[in-house]
Amino acid sequence: MWRAAMRFRALNKGWPILGRSPGQETFNNRTKGTLNMEGVRHKLREIVGISKRWSDHVKVMEERKLLHALLPKSQKELPPRRMKDSYTEVILPLGTQPMLREKYLTVYNCVRFGRILEDLDSLGVLICYTHTKIDSGKMSPFSIVTALVDKIDLCKKVISPENDIKFIGHVSWVGKTSMEVKMQMCQLYDTVYHPVLNATFVMVARDPENKGPAFINPLVLESPEEEELFKQGELNKGKRIASTTASLLKMAPTAEERLAVHNMFLSTLDPRTISFQSRVLPPDSVWMEDTKLKSLHICQPEERNIFNRIFGGFLMRKAFELGWATACHFAGSRPFLVAVDDIMFQRPVEIGSLLFFASQVCFTEKNHIQVRVHSEVSVPGTKEHKTTNVFHFTFLVEKEVPAVIPKTYGDSMLYLDGQRHFMGTMHEKAGGTAIIQ
Numbered sequence: 001m002w003r004a005a006m007r008f009r010a011l012n013k014g015w016p017i018l019g020r021s022p023g024q025e026t027f028n029n030r031t032k033g034t035l036n037m038e039g040v041r042h043k044l045r046e047i048v049g050i051s052k053r054w055s056d057h058v059k060v061m062e063e064r065k066l067l068h069a070l071l072p073k074s075q076k077e078l079p080p081r082r083m084k085d086s087y088t089e090v091i092l093p094l095g096t097q098p099m100l101r102e103k104y105l106t107v108y109n110c111v112r113f114g115r116i117l118e119d120l121d122s123l124g125v126l127i128c129y130t131h132t133k134i135d136s137g138k139m140s141p142f143s144i145v146t147a148l149v150d151k152i153d154l155c156k157k158v159i160s161p162e163n164d165i166k167f168i169g170h171v172s173w174v175g176k177t178s179m180e181v182k183m184q185m186c187q188l189y190d191t192v193y194h195p196v197l198n199a200t201f202v203m204v205a206r207d208p209e210n211k212g213p214a215f216i217n218p219l220v221l222e223s224p225e226e227e228e229l230f231k232q233g234e235l236n237k238g239k240r241i242a243s244t245t246a247s248l249l250k251m252a253p254t255a256e257e258r259l260a261v262h263n264m265f266l267s268t269l270d271p272r273t274i275s276f277q278s279r280v281l282p283p284d285s286v287w288m289e290d291t292k293l294k295s296l297h298i299c300q301p302e303e304r305n306i307f308n309r310i311f312g313g314f315l316m317r318k319a320f321e322l323g324w325a326t327a328c329h330f331a332g333s334r335p336f337l338v339a340v341d342d343i344m345f346q347r348p349v350e351i352g353s354l355l356f357f358a359s360q361v362c363f364t365e366k367n368h369i370q371v372r373v374h375s376e377v378s379v380p381g382t383k384e385h386k387t388t389n390v391f392h393f394t395f396l397v398e399k400e401v402p403a404v405i406p407k408t409y410g411d412s413m414l415y416l417d418g419q420r421h422f423m424g425t426m427h428e429k430a431g432g433t434a435i436i437q
């Protein structure tokens with residue numbers, strides 16, 4: 001199965017993969033005994049030993065402290081693992097379980113993408129637990145957290161709620177305490193699974209209390225394809241460092257970007273006055289600040305993840321749905337998601353926090369809309385706010401949309417950041433646009 005999976009990668013222009021090439025992959029010969037999404041969550045609860053009731057969470061965390069003794073002192077102590085050791089397939093049986101379908105349904109009779117984000121997050125974590133599996137026990141000393149959604153690329157317009165879905169994935173690169181996971185989602189049509197999206201996540205291993213880093217098993221490479229995947233993981237790490245260094249939060253925009261911002265500024269000056277203060281909107285445009293939507297969530301115990309914090313997939317679903325609403329409100333029509341990129345989980349969200357989401361359109365081009373969602377938390381009783389995540393979504397609508405114009409220098413930086421994300425996404429998609437709702 002693994003060799004066929006790697007072969008398919010080549011046919012499919014990159015990872016991830018199906019078990020077999022289209023036409024060979026049939027429903028009946030592959031689903032028997034395969035894990036389903038509910039099974040993934042059950043397995044994660046078993047591996048971590050989650051408290052069934054919130055009132056027990058302190059006691060369970062005390063028990064987890066004992067697992068510190070199982071943590072390796074260095075990476076060398078740990079047995080190397082192969083990519084195929086963490087290879088996991090999971091079925092989401094929407095086609096065969098109509099009641100499950102209800103949870104995934106949108107009013108457009110399509111699959112709710114926010115739910116898929118939750119599923120990808122759970123699967124990514126399980127894959128990492130499989131890679132770091134300790135043979136001696138059921139419970140793992142590691143706390144695996146999502147650090148980054150590097151990219152989710154969509155290659156299908158619509159996800160039907162009436163056909164089974166299959167997720168597959170494995171660890172594709174490891175550092176000392178971090179792992180890159182590649183996943184693919186496919187959907188069953190006429191007995192054949194077709195690719196829907198490719199996703200790359202970075203997960204980090206922490207100690208049993210999620211207080212400090214923990215070493216993970218090295219990866220052993222067994223074929224030129226695996227070496228290529230690993231090399232890609234190294235390149236991705238390098239790109240992340242380069243883009244952090246060149247971030248507009250640290251460095252001035254490039255000369256070309258500065259000129260574009262200045263020209264945009266000049267286009268908003270009122271020609272009837274000799275003033276830098278009186279600003280007017282150029283035709284067919286909207287001030288960026290007028291595209292904002294906000295939401296608030298009180299983080300209740302019910303939404304806790306296995307480490308008693310807010311589940312990363314839940315944050316992504318909330319952010320995605322606000323981002324989608326922002327694009328929908330701005331365009332006045334239904335947006336389709338093209339890509340998700342560079343979601344950084346900067347700090348955990350504690351139960352009890354107030355979680356604020358702020359979303360705005362930060363760049364547009366023809367019928368594309370780039371939306372940025374910023375989330376921050378405050379602990380009730382304090383006024384201090386801390387950023388937890390920044391999310392970037394690219395949407396497509398049927399008709400051309402107005403340009404968005406920054407009014408302040410801060411908005412100009414958001415505009416340039418949005419433009420960089422948009423260009424990056426389009427560059428990678430040069431082979432054609434794929435969309436999903």
Ligand SMILES: CCCCCC(=O)SCCNC(=O)CCNC(=O)[C@H](O)C(C)(C)COP(=O)(O)OP(=O)(O)OC[C@H]1O[C@@H](n2cnc3c(N)ncnc32)[C@H](O)[C@@H]1OP(=O)(O)O
Nearest residue numbers: 145146147148175176177178202305311312345346347348
């Ligand atoms: C169903 C169960 C789901 C459970 C999953 C979740 O819901 S988790 C919930 C959502 N996620 C979270 O709450 C995580 C919040 N963020 C954090 O706690 C922290 O930012 C973090 C642990 C990810 C990173 O903290 P630090 O930067 O202090 O950690 P540290 O410097 O020790 O780095 C540890 C390793 O992570 C890598 N690393 C850190 N941030 C990274 C990033 N944005 N992108 C890629 N890699 C990153 C480093 O290179 C290093 O790898 P190497 O050591 O290999 O060089």
